[in-house]
Amino acid sequence: MVLWCNRAKVGVRKFYEKQNDLLEAWKEDEKVLTTTVDQAAQAEKDQRVKVWDTRLATITIILNVFLIIAKTTAAILSDSLSVVASVVDRLEPLTTLIVGLIMVFANLLVLQEAAVDSVTGNLHPKVDIPTLVILCTGTSIKAVLFLICRSRNTSASRVLAIDQRNDCITNLVALAGAYIGHRYWKYADPIGATCVSGFIIITWLMTVREQIPLLIGKTADPQLINRIVNIDHDGSMIGVPPIGHVAISHDDRIKHLDTVMDREISLCDAHDVSETLQNKLEQLSFVERAFVHCDYQFDGDEHV
Structure with missing residues (x-):
């Protein structure tokens, strides 16, 4: 009986907490709707925000195209599985679901290749100056874009900031795996490829999962x-x-x-x-x- 009463009290408390949250939300909505704002000035401000978001998106797309070419070149020069995994990450989505599945399967192939090469010992990563320059330059540019997008604090720029952040993470892991594999321990390269591919697979599976309810409503x-x-x-x-x-x-x-x-x-x-x-x-x-x-x-x- 005492346990039931305690549960009832908890349920009542949660109910009133939700009601209080709802009342606060109503007050916020009413404040937004009753605030008088200069419509022309607000429209001009919104337009400036949209222009900057469009510019950032355009710069990101152009940069991604160049980075795909540059990182493909780096992958060929270095023969590194980690760099190959990071190249796969830059396939620009045409549609979220289709490309999401392609990304998952492509990275599963990278994982398979990393496992086979680790077992057979067929690992020959090499990181020379051109490879370092390409990867470091791309990562630096992505880091700058990440800071710019994050400072904008709009919905579009936040999405771009997440994309730049993920690129920086995969680039750094790929570079570390390839460099350590070349200089010290060759198995660091497939381990780096596994980390990059695993991160990409999890990220895209979460993205696909989020898109399914949006498709069916x-x-x-x-x-x-x-x-x-x-x-x-x-x-x-x-x-x-x-x-x-x-x-x-x-x-x-x-x-x-x-x-x-x-x-x-x-x-x-x-x-x-x-x-x-x-x-x-x-x-x-x-x-x-x-x-x-x-x-x-x-x-x-x-x-x-």
Whole structure:
């Protein structure tokens, strides 16, 4: 009996903690939506951010193309499995799922080659000046790009920063494995290749796992739904009856909102409500793009 009471108290406490978190989130949303900002200045600022993010993405793509060529040359010159593994890492994804699987299988082949060469003793890594220059230069450039992208602190630049960080890690491990294998202990090269390939495989498997729910769609978590419904039922938007039903799905930061309105509302009012709601949702930090769909019944096709 005492144990049951304790569990009940814990459950009640967690419930009220969640309610307090939700109330705080509502206050934050209300503050964002009621803050008056110079729209022209904000739009200009957002445009500058987008321009810089686009430039960083373009520089990264161009640099990756050159690094693929340079690191392929280094792999041929050094005959190092570690460098080969880091070259595979730079295959630019065309689509996340397909390339993710290709990356996994390609690195499994590198692991197989490392195991076979370790057993047979067919290991001849060599790291000369050109190989060192190529790998060190590429790593240095990637490190600088990582610092620049991290300092931008936007969603796009954070993704680029993670990419640069991973490149620096794989490059350093590949360089260390190849150099130690050439100078001191030849088995350091396949060990380095195993570390690089294992890191890439785990990273891409996690990426593929994250993409699967985004392909099939998923509903938002309850707290996000409550925050959006709170805005959805804000009677101050326009002088019309409140929306009666809300269904929310999302694709990461893209929210799809299906609403049911009174069938007597005019097309003009329905448009104004939907547009106002969409604009308000897109001001929230966890929403990048919002789509609002209107209907007059609960059992309508959500795709119509």
